[in-house]
Amino acid sequence: MSEPVVQVEQLSRRFGKRWALARVDLTLYAGERLLIMGQNGSGKTTFLRILATLTQPTLGTVRLFGADPVRDPWSARARLALLSHQPSVYEDLSARDNLRILARLRGIPDQTASWLERVGLEDRPEPVHTYSAGMRKRLSFARVLAQEPQLVMIDEPYGQLDPGGFALVDGLIREISERGATVILASHLVERASRLTERALLLHRGQPRWTGEASRAPLAWQTLHEEAR
Amino acid sequence: MTHFFVLLQKDLLVGWRGRSRLVGLVTYGTSLLLLFSFALGADSAVLREHAAAYLWVALLSASTLLLAQSFQHETEAGALEGLLLVPVSPMALYYAKATANLVLLLFLAVALFPLTAVLFDLQGGISPLRLAAVVTLGSAGLVGPGTLYAALTARLASKQVMLPVLLFPLVIPPVVASVKGTQLALTGDPMGQLVSWLSLLLIFDLLYWSLGGILLGKVLDE
Amino acid sequence: MNKTLLLGALGVLVMLVGHGIGLFYAPPEAYMGDTGRILYVHVPTAWVGMLALTAAFAMAVGALWNGKAIWDSYMEASIEVGVVFSAMLLAQGSIWAKPTWNTWWTWDPRLTTSAIMVVAFIGVLLLRGAVHSPSRRMAFSAVATIIAFVDVPVVYFSVEWWETTHQGFSGRDNVDAVMRFPLLVSLAGTTLLGLAFIKARQRIAWARHLEEERAPDLPETPAPLSLPDPSNQKENLG
Numbered sequence: 001m002s003e004p005v006v007q008v009e010q011l012s013r014r015f016g017k018r019w020a021l022a023r024v025d026l027t028l029y030a031g032e033r034l035l036i037m038g039q040n041g042s043g044k045t046t047f048l049r050i051l052a053t054l055t056q057p058t059l060g061t062v063r064l065f066g067a068d069p070v071r072d073p074w075s076a077r078a079r080l081a082l083l084s085h086q087p088s089v090y091e092d093l094s095a096r097d098n099l100r101i102l103a104r105l106r107g108i109p110d111q112t113a114s115w116l117e118r119v120g121l122e123d124r125p126e127p128v129h130t131y132s133a134g135m136r137k138r139l140s141f142a143r144v145l146a147q148e149p150q151l152v153m154i155d156e157p158y159g160q161l162d163p164g165g166f167a168l169v170d171g172l173i174r175e176i177s178e179r180g181a182t183v184i185l186a187s188h189l190v191e192r193a194s195r196l197t198e199r200a201l202l203l204h205r206g207q208p209r210w211t212g213e214a215s216r217a218p219l220a221w222q223t224l225h226e227e228a229r
Numbered sequence: 230m231t232h233f234f235v236l237l238q239k240d241l242l243v244g245w246r247g248r249s250r251l252v253g254l255v256t257y258g259t260s261l262l263l264l265f266s267f268a269l270g271a272d273s274a275v276l277r278e279h280a281a282a283y284l285w286v287a288l289l290s291a292s293t294l295l296l297a298q299s300f301q302h303e304t305e306a307g308a309l310e311g312l313l314l315v316p317v318s319p320m321a322l323y324y325a326k327a328t329a330n331l332v333l334l335l336f337l338a339v340a341l342f343p344l345t346a347v348l349f350d351l352q353g354g355i356s357p358l359r360l361a362a363v364v365t366l367g368s369a370g371l372v373g374p375g376t377l378y379a380a381l382t383a384r385l386a387s388k389q390v391m392l393p394v395l396l397f398p399l400v401i402p403p404v405v406a407s408v409k410g411t412q413l414a415l416t417g418d419p420m421g422q423l424v425s426w427l428s429l430l431l432i433f434d435l436l437y438w439s440l441g442g443i444l445l446g447k448v449l450d451e
Numbered sequence: 452m453n454k455t456l457l458l459g460a461l462g463v464l465v466m467l468v469g470h471g472i473g474l475f476y477a478p479p480e481a482y483m484g485d486t487g488r489i490l491y492v493h494v495p496t497a498w499v500g501m502l503a504l505t506a507a508f509a510m511a512v513g514a515l516w517n518g519k520a521i522w523d524s525y526m527e528a529s530i531e532v533g534v535v536f537s538a539m540l541l542a543q544g545s546i547w548a549k550p551t552w553n554t555w556w557t558w559d560p561r562l563t564t565s566a567i568m569v570v571a572f573i574g575v576l577l578l579r580g581a582v583h584s585p586s587r588r589m590a591f592s593a594v595a596t597i598i599a600f601v602d603v604p605v606v607y608f609s610v611e612w613w614e615t616t617h618q619g620f621s622g623r624d625n626v627d628a629v630m631r632f633p634l635l636v637s638l639a640g641t642t643l644l645g646l647a648f649i650k651a652r653q654r655i656a657w658a659r660h661l662e663e664e665r666a667p668d669l670p671e672t673p674a675p676l677s678l679p680d681p682s683n684q685k686e687n688l689g
Contacts, residue, residue: 012669023672054310059669077316088311090239090302092246104235105315127246128306143311202676210676223676374598381591385581395578395595398571399602402609409613425612433605440601444594447515 003066004029005151005182006051011060013046020046021206023060028182030150035193035214036186037221038203044186045084047203048153051184052082064151081149085156087136088143091129095121095139098128102146115142118175120168133160141172152176153184158192170196190221232321236312240329243302250298251333254291255340261287262341262348273350280349281411285404287341289371292334293393296375299330300383309449319446323376327441330372331365338364356414359423363410366430370403373437381448406430455654459647466495466640473633480630489547491633495641496540500565503533503645504572504600511596514589520660523589526596527579528652530572532645537569560611567606571599585663 006028013021021043028034038044049055050062053073062069064076089098096112103110116122119138124131128139137160144152157169173196177183187193194200200217202210202224210220244251265283266276276283303309312322342364345351378395382388410426473491480487507529514522544562545555556562575595582588 014666016663017666019667019669022670052314054313074316077314080314082310082314084307084310086307086310088307088314090243090308091306092243092302093239097242101235101239102311102315105232105312105317107231207670207672208675209673210678212678216678219678220676223678227676377594377598381578381594387581391574391578391581395571395574398567398574399598401567402602402605405609405613429605429609429612436601436605437598440598444515444597447590447594450590 002030004063005032005065006184007063008051009061011047011050011062012058013043013050013055014058015046019206021050021057021203024201024203024208026201028184030182031177031180032199033177033183033197033214034185035190035197035200035217036184036203037188037190037193037200037217038186039188041205042203043206044203045155046206048082048084048155048184048186051151052080052153053077054082079149080151080153081144081147083140083144083152083154083157085159087128087140089128089136089139092127094125094127095131095142096125098139099142099146102143106147108146108148111146115145118142118145119172134162134165137161137165138168141169144176145172148179149181151182151184153186155186157185157187158189166192191218194218230321232315232317233325236317236321236325237328240299240326241332244329244333247298247302251336254295254337257294258287258291258337258341259344261290262344266348276349277351280345280351281408281415283349284338284341284345284411285367285408288334288338288368289397289400289404291337292330292368292371292375293396295333295337296330296372296379296396297382297388297392299326299333299376300379304383313449319449320442322449323380323442323445324438326380327372327376327438330376331369334368334372335365338368351415354415354417356417359414359418360411362427363407363414363423363430366427366434367403367407367410369434369438370407370430371400373434373441374399377437377441377445377448380445402433403430406433455647455650458650459644462640462643462645462647464640466637466644469495469633469635469637469640473630473637477630477633483551486547486550489543490630491637493540493543493547494634495638496536496543497565498638499641499645500533500536500540502642503529503536503649504568504603506649507533507572507596508600511593511600514593515597518586518589520585520589520664521657523585523593524653524656524660525649526589526593527656528649530575530592530596531652532648534569534572534576535648536645537565537572540565541569558610558613560607560613563610564603564607567610568599568603571602572596575599585660 004027006026008024008026011021011024012019024047026034036044036047046055050057051064053064053069053076056070065079067075069076093101095116099112099115100110103112113122116124119142121135121138121142124135128136131139154173157173158166161169173183173185177196183197185193185197194214194217197214200212200214200220201208202217202220204224209224212220262283265286269275303312375396378392382391382395385391406426406429410423410430413423413426470491473488477488479485480490507526510522510526510529514526541562544565548557549555575592578595579588579592582591
């Protein structure tokens with residue numbers, strides 16, 4: 001079998017006196033789609049940021065594409081994309097300018113027009129600070145399309161979206177996955193996100209509570225809430 | 230190297246698209262120059278003698294706002310994280326940002342100089358070439374450490390205070406050298422002292438532009 | 452008994468002996484008279500201040516390249532002791548300048564450089580207070596310490612060119628042998644005291660670090676949720 005894209009063991013991160021993440025194990029192979037479910041503050045974002053090399057683990061090991069990103073984050077960074085709560089763009093520039101800069105930094109051909117069309121932002125020459133939250137989300141997805149990463153992590157794909165945006169996001173995630181990328185979604189909209197994924201991991205207060213097939217994720221989610229009650 | 234040029238172009242484009250802020254900085258510098266005249270009284274001989282000092286204090290003061298803005302673009306919507314994930318090396322990031330800040334500060338100097346000349350009634354005998362050399366090296370002396378400190382303070386709650394508190398004591402050498410050098414370029418340099426001040430500026434610039442490139446990576450890690 | 456306290460007590464003792472000889476047995480200085488006796492306090496203060504800030508620089512380099520918190524605690528201690536001694540240096544200089552030059556402040560290079568250095572390192576201490584994450588606090592203040600320390604000679608150089616009016620360095624050439632002995636004793640005593648201060652302050656910084664790092668044990672993973680059997684799922688969901 002080929003090498004896993006993501007392999008973490010006993011991954012833990014402490015902020016001050018609180019363990020934001022405790023003893024998470026995970027192995028993902030190329031092309032797999034994983035849902036991480038958890039409430040706000042359950043450690044989803046910390047987990048994704050560690051996988052994106054932006055935060056360092058306190059304990060445990062991470063391997064991305066077979067290498068240790070704590071020692072050398074650079075090679076992993078070129079192959080992954082993180083879609084976080086922020087769009088990672090310049091507010092004073094337009095969507096087009098932002099994508100063009102990204103393409104030139106990554107050294108890939110500039111297909112700005114097609115990326116923008118794909119997310120429905122083709123007629124938006126204004127600076128990003130005039131965009132609505134939903135438009136920013138679309139721009140974030142256009143950035144992921146432009147980067148053509150092998151590992152894509154999406155934190156709250158449905159956050160701040162209008163209802164029309166939900167179907168668009170579903171389509172974009174499918175498209176990214178069909179291109180062969182390994183996809184990790186972190187969301188508390190379990191019902192919807194589980195339809196896009198194969199496997200699921202449930203985090204509660206930084207701890208893994210359940211892992212299994214995505215089709216059973218809504219049940220696990222419900223069970224956790226019943227237990228909490 | 231490609232990264233450096235793309236980032237430089239990006240920073241200049243952001244500066245151009247946000248040019249209303251630059252106009253704001255020029256206005257800020259102008260009010261400072263006016264304030265100096267009022268604080269010291271309308272003695273044109275005194276004002277003329279110290280014109281270089283007022284110009285540089287105005288530039289230094291405006292530069293802290295400029296430097297802070299240059300990293301606000303990076304942090305307000307997470308752009309900096311996006312750059313790190315491209316991945317862009319912190320060194321390319323530093324040199325592009327410092328160069329862009331130098332260009333913008335020079336623009337500010339060019340805008341404020343005619344005003345200084347008029348307000349403080351500077352007489353002829355100005356050597357434009359020498360003046361350009363002093364202003365360029367002096368501005369590089371402000372943005373060299375300034376860009377690093379802007380990155381360092383960008384995410385602090387007390388950034389408005391911390392940037393000048395850290396930067397001002399540090400840039401006394403380039404300010405002293407720039408004021409003296411500008412005076413010599415304005416009024417003539419019979420003793421040939423300008424070269425020494427220019428070399429002091431050059432040494433300072435080389436030192437801090439090297440340190441900045443090495444140290445920025447240490448500030449961006451988490 | 453506590454070693455640091457012993458070191459400090461020894462320092463004070465040696466320092467007092469040095470000062471005593473300097474005040475009561477050494478001859479008055481040829482040009483400055485009795486006010487020249489400030490030498491026995493002033494030179495050691497300057498030396499310890501500079502020594503502490505140089506140590507802070509070395510600790511900052513260590514902290515950046517090795518990342519261990521122990522460097523950070525010594526850096527914090529050295530900066531603080533360096534700032535205190537350098538500030539005392541300024542106060543002594545001012546007190547001495549009043550009867551000698553009839554002014555509290557002159558813009559001579561060494562005085563001005565010391566003042567700038569004090570302000571710069573107070574800035575570093577303020578920065579430490581403004582950063583909450585321990586790892587960032589270490590990295591940020593180490594960078595600021597390196598930058599500020601490297602600035603000191605350049606500041607000195609630029610201020611010297613800007614204006615000059617001060618005494619030359621105290622060295623073998625202009626310090627008489629009768630005065631050199633009490634000076635060396637005072638130097639030794641003050642240095643011991645300075646080292647004791649750094650060690651004592653480091654102990655506080657380290658205790659704070661331990662308190663900051665004291666965390667609950669990594670929790671054990673609880674048993675996985677047991678989902679209801681898929682066959683009676685319908686029943687469960689009602």
